[in-house]
Amino acid sequence: MQINLVTSNKNKVKELKAYLEPGIKVNHIGKEYKELRSDDSEEIAKESAQRLANELKKPVVAEDSGLFIKGLNGFPGTCSKYVHQRIGLKGILKLMEDIDDREAFYRSAIAYCEPKKEPISFLGEEKGAISEEIKGSYGFGHDPIFIPENSKKTYGETEKCENLKRFRRKAAEKLRYYLLEERQ
Amino acid sequence: MQINLVTSNKNKVKELKAYLEPGIKVNHIGKEYKELRSDDSEEIAKESAQRLANELKKPVVAEDSGLFIKGLNGFPGTCSKYVHQRIGLKGILKLMEDIDDREAFYRSAIAYCEPKKEPISFLGEEKGAISEEIKGSYGFGHDPIFIPENSKKTYGETEKCENLKRFRRKAAEKLRYYLLEERQ
Numbered sequence: 001m002q003i004n005l006v007t008s009n010k011n012k013v014k015e016l017k018a019y020l021e022p023g024i025k026v027n028h029i030g031k032e033y034k035e036l037r038s039d040d041s042e043e044i045a046k047e048s049a050q051r052l053a054n055e056l057k058k059p060v061v062a063e064d065s066g067l068f069i070k071g072l073n074g075f076p077g078t079c080s081k082y083v084h085q086r087i088g089l090k091g092i093l094k095l096m097e098d099i100d101d102r103e104a105f106y107r108s109a110i111a112y113c114e115p116k117k118e119p120i121s122f123l124g125e126e127k128g129a130i131s132e133e134i135k136g137s138y139g140f141g142h143d144p145i146f147i148p149e150n151s152k153k154t155y156g157e158t159e160k161c162e163n164l165k166r167f168r169r170k171a172a173e174k175l176r177y178y179l180l181e182e183r184q
Numbered sequence: 185m186q187i188n189l190v191t192s193n194k195n196k197v198k199e200l201k202a203y204l205e206p207g208i209k210v211n212h213i214g215k216e217y218k219e220l221r222s223d224d225s226e227e228i229a230k231e232s233a234q235r236l237a238n239e240l241k242k243p244v245v246a247e248d249s250g251l252f253i254k255g256l257n258g259f260p261g262t263c264s265k266y267v268h269q270r271i272g273l274k275g276i277l278k279l280m281e282d283i284d285d286r287e288a289f290y291r292s293a294i295a296y297c298e299p300k301k302e303p304i305s306f307l308g309e310e311k312g313a314i315s316e317e318i319k320g321s322y323g324f325g326h327d328p329i330f331i332p333e334n335s336k337k338t339y340g341e342t343e344k345c346e347n348l349k350r351f352r353r354k355a356a357e358k359l360r361y362y363l364l365e366e367r368q
Contacts, residue, residue: 034231037221037266047218075270079263082221086259091279095271098278 001025001179003061003112006052008032011140012063015162019172024179029056041066041078045111046119053113061175065108065168067142069130071099080141089134089145102130106146106167110175120178124170139165185209185363187245187296190236192216195324196247199346203356208363213240225250225262229295230303237297245359249292249352251326253314255283264325273318273329286313290330290351294359304362308354323349 002025005016013028020026033052036044041064048062066080072095076083083091096102106126113119128148136144136156144156148166155161186209189200197212204210217236220228225248232246250264256279260267267275280286290310297303312332320328320340328340332350339345 035221037219037228037263039266044221072275073270075267075275077266077270079221079266082223082261082263083259083267086257086261087279091256091259094281095275095278 002027003175003179004029004056004058005061005063006031006033006048006056007063009140011162012065012168015165015168016061016063016172018162019169020176024176029060033062035064038078039074041107041109042111042121042123044078045109046113046121049111049113049121050119053115053117053119057115059112059114061110061112063108063110063168063171065106065141067146068105068107069096070103071096071101084141089142092130092142092145093132093134096130104128104130104146106142106165108168108171110168110171112175112178122171122174122178124167124172124174126165126167126170186211187359187363188213188240188242189245189247190215190217190232190240191247193324195346196249196352199349199352200245200247200356202346203353204360208360213244217246219248222262223258225291225293226295226305226307228262229293230297230305233295233297233305234303237299237301237303241299243296243298245294245296247292247294247352247355249290249325251288251290251330253280253286253288255280255285255287260326268325273326276314276326276329277316277318280314286315288312288314288330290326290349292352292355294352294355296359296362306355306358306362308351308356308358310349310351310354 004027006029017026036047044064053060066077068074108124111119111121131145134144135154139155139161188211190213201210220231229248237244250261252258292308295303295305315329318328319338323339323345
């Protein structure tokens with residue numbers, strides 16, 4: 001069993017390989033592609049997977065993820081990458097200065113689609129809190145300011161955090177179950 | 185001459201009517217639609233206009249606009265509406281606290297497309313600065329923190345600011361020229 005994962009983010013490839021292989025081989029297609037601007041991670045991932053499956057003429061997996069901070073009304077949410085490239089981790093901490101409630105969650109939506117078929121998607125979420133400072137450099141994106149539930153360290157401080165990040169793993173495990181069990 | 189302007193934003197309708205009527209009648213189609221997530225306002229507007237023209241089977245005008253702040257690497261940019269809904273004007277001013285250079289510009293991209301044709305787009309930009317405080321309630325979006333060049337007041341403080349806002353007017357005037365002169 002093999003999936004074609006389309007992403008330009010090598011960290012996501014590393015994480016999804018950790019969750020799916022050896023049972024499901026992850027074939028990485030390092031293609032940049034456009035995504036929808038939407039509030040809904042699953043809608044974004046499904047639209048991408050469907051468009052890419054029809055374009056590449058093969059079954060495709062696409063992922064969309066984001067950090068949703070309660071005290072910022074879900075910001076940066078589905079625009080996490082765009083926001084991160086512009087205001088960085090410091091920008092997020094600046095916005096959090098006046099905010100007591102530091103609750104946040106990471107969300108990953110993984111979509112699978114075959115050419116000329118409807119896409120299906122799988123959601124994974126993980127609660128945590130925004131740290132007071134930037135800590136560590138493992139992982140990517142907002143990992144150095146995200147402290148997962150029941151931990152005192154950010155993912156940035158956690159070596160091999162890809163083995164622990166539950167949100168993307170949860171979504172990947174739903175995909176695995178679908179591909180290996182349900183779809184048979 | 186009539187155009188079909190697809191937008192869910194009544195303020196944009198008001199502004200584009202002010203710039204285009206009576207020469208070009210603006211028929212408002214109050215439809216919500218999905219947009220691309222891209223760095224490029226023109227690409228977003230063109231993709232929307234093309235998709236909507238094919239869906240509605242009529243020529244369509246779509247617009248995408250944003251506020252690009254130099255000291256924030258162009259943030260909030262093409263995600264202006266998404267960002268505004270979550271962190272508001274206060275969020276932008278918070279991010280600007282440590283930043284001396286308050287230069288910014290508004291950008292509007294207006295795209296026109298006929299069914300089964302390629303879209304064409306027109307850009308308008310306007311320089312200004314981010315105010316120290318939120319001022320006024322005219323206009324919409326980031327108008328209460330945007331001081332246009334050669335002014336001391338924000339657009340939010342400017343009654344009938346739709347008559348003065350140059351960025352969307354510039355794009356609209358290019359569209360007018362195209363429709364009434366070039367295309368004939």
